[in-house]
Amino acid sequence: MEHIWYNIYHKLLRRGEDMRKKEMIAMLLAGGQGSRLGVLTSKVAKPAVAFGGKYRIIDFPLSNCINSGIDTVGVLTQYQPLRLNSHIGIGIPWDLDRSIGGVSILPPYEKSTSSEWYTGTANAIYQNLEYMESFHPDYVLILSGDHIYKMDYQVMLDYHKENNADVTIAAMPVPIEEASRFGIVITDDSGKITEFQEKPPQPKSNLASMGIYIFSWKALKEALVALKDEPGCDFGKHIIPYCHEKGESLFAYEYNGYWKDVGTLGSYWQANMELIDIIPEFNLYEEFWKIYTNSAILPPQYIAENAVIDRSIIGNGCEIYGEVHNCVISAGVTIEEGAVVRDSIIMSDCMIGKGCVIDKSIIAENTKIGEGAILGIGSEEPNKLKPAVYSFGLVTIGENSVIPDHVQIGKNTAISGITNKEDYSDGVLGSGETLIKAGEIA
Numbered sequence: 001m002e003h004i005w006y007n008i009y010h011k012l013l014r015r016g017e018d019m020r021k022k023e024m025i026a027m028l029l030a031g032g033q034g035s036r037l038g039v040l041t042s043k044v045a046k047p048a049v050a051f052g053g054k055y056r057i058i059d060f061p062l063s064n065c066i067n068s069g070i071d072t073v074g075v076l077t078q079y080q081p082l083r084l085n086s087h088i089g090i091g092i093p094w095d096l097d098r099s100i101g102g103v104s105i106l107p108p109y110e111k112s113t114s115s116e117w118y119t120g121t122a123n124a125i126y127q128n129l130e131y132m133e134s135f136h137p138d139y140v141l142i143l144s145g146d147h148i149y150k151m152d153y154q155v156m157l158d159y160h161k162e163n164n165a166d167v168t169i170a171a172m173p174v175p176i177e178e179a180s181r182f183g184i185v186i187t188d189d190s191g192k193i194t195e196f197q198e199k200p201p202q203p204k205s206n207l208a209s210m211g212i213y214i215f216s217w218k219a220l221k222e223a224l225v226a227l228k229d230e231p232g233c234d235f236g237k238h239i240i241p242y243c244h245e246k247g248e249s250l251f252a253y254e255y256n257g258y259w260k261d262v263g264t265l266g267s268y269w270q271a272n273m274e275l276i277d278i279i280p281e282f283n284l285y286e287e288f289w290k291i292y293t294n295s296a297i298l299p300p301q302y303i304a305e306n307a308v309i310d311r312s313i314i315g316n317g318c319e320i321y322g323e324v325h326n327c328v329i330s331a332g333v334t335i336e337e338g339a340v341v342r343d344s345i346i347m348s349d350c351m352i353g354k355g356c357v358i359d360k361s362i363i364a365e366n367t368k369i370g371e372g373a374i375l376g377i378g379s380e381e382p383n384k385l386k387p388a389v390y391s392f393g394l395v396t397i398g399e400n401s402v403i404p405d406h407v408q409i410g411k412n413t414a415i416s417g418i419t420n421k422e423d424y425s426d427g428v429l430g431s432g433e434t435l436i437k438a439g440e441i442a
Contacts, residue, residue, distance in 0.1 A: 045083070073102075166249045344360060356373050361395040372405055376411055414434045416437065
């Protein structure tokens with residue numbers, strides 16, 4: 001009798017394991033600060049930054065997952081995770097609220113022997129081996145949480161299987177003159193990778209790695225364990241070269257669609273502006289590949305009789321009394337009468353005062369621009385504090401900031417915090433200047 005119960009128990013155990021088994025799971029790296037976005041990421045992780053008037057950057061890889069039939073996603077967080085965690089919640093908008101699988105937030109945690117932050121992309125994945133093993137995956141998809149694109153990962157998996165690959169790297173052609181900015185893969189005629197070049201001064205190919213990988217589970221686990229003591233262990237620098245040197249089968253999956261790394265203020269601004277082209281290269285309105293998000297229930301926009309709007313995205317709950325030209329305006333923004341906003345990104349719940357003139361600016365959430373303020377005037381001077389960050393002729397204002405009435409702000413400037421008239425010399429913040437109030441981060 002005992003052996004019968006023993007057999008039943010093990011059958012049930014195996015059934016439970018089978019139910020948990022997933023062919024492919026996704027691990028989404030979303031812990032980065034995104035320091036090149038300056039004050040936009042002083043209080044929020046880069047994947048949680050608003051995009052396109054309605055979304056956050058992380059919505060795009062998450063939507064790609066569910067549209068590709070992947071229902072198990074581990075999201076690895078670290079820097080300023082609160083906004084990101086509350087946005088994702090239990091994954092309802094992406095249909096990822098599952099009893100088995102679904103979305104899981106994976107922050108660093110204290111172990112019995114040690115406690116450490118994620119020190120590199122691969123180290124973050126290594127610290128979550130147990131999570132991955134619990135689903136007995138055949139394949140693991142590694143994603144970044146800070147790119148704007150649409151991709152069917154199932155097609156990439158089919159390619160991986162057809163080639164009996166251990167690792168498949170998504171790669172896209174870039175202009176050869178820009179190739180030195182990327183990790184470059186060199187392939188033979190079959191797509192098999194023969195060589196890597198990390199940001200080479202003289203690239204042998206124009207196929208750039210997109211930071212999207214499919215690993216066969218065995219190959220990934222072996223590489224992570226072998227390199228577990230490597231400081232700052234990273235996929236591009238350590239794991240991929242290790243697999244290549246070991247003689248494993250690596251293939252490049254060529255992707256030719258829209259893909260944008262919005263890692264700089266210039267690329268972030270440009271990607272938003274491309275959405276309002278007459279025929280946008282990146283279409284948010286396709287029925288067959290929807291982008292899902294967690295957004296508040298808001299009333300419709302109100303456009304006043306004398307308001308003027310052209311070529312713009314206007315979010316729900318906005319009240320427009322002034323002029324808006326070539327802008328992306330998020331939900332709950334008020335633009336008062338006499339204000340003129342051009343070529344700008346205004347995030348949710350901002351107040352733009354009467355008679356303001358705003359040119360080529362990025363204004364983060366809950367910011368108040370006082371009456372008669374003028375943003376984006378004068379000549380382009382390099383930013384004195386962070387010339388590589390605050391460039392492109394932009395005015396960048398961090399969330400919860402206040403700009404007083406009737407001040408003038410030049411180009412390549414950054415402002416964060418509640419400012420007053422005394423912070424502006426003769427009512428002007430010149431081009432290339434930075435104004436960060438105490439307690440804020442530049």
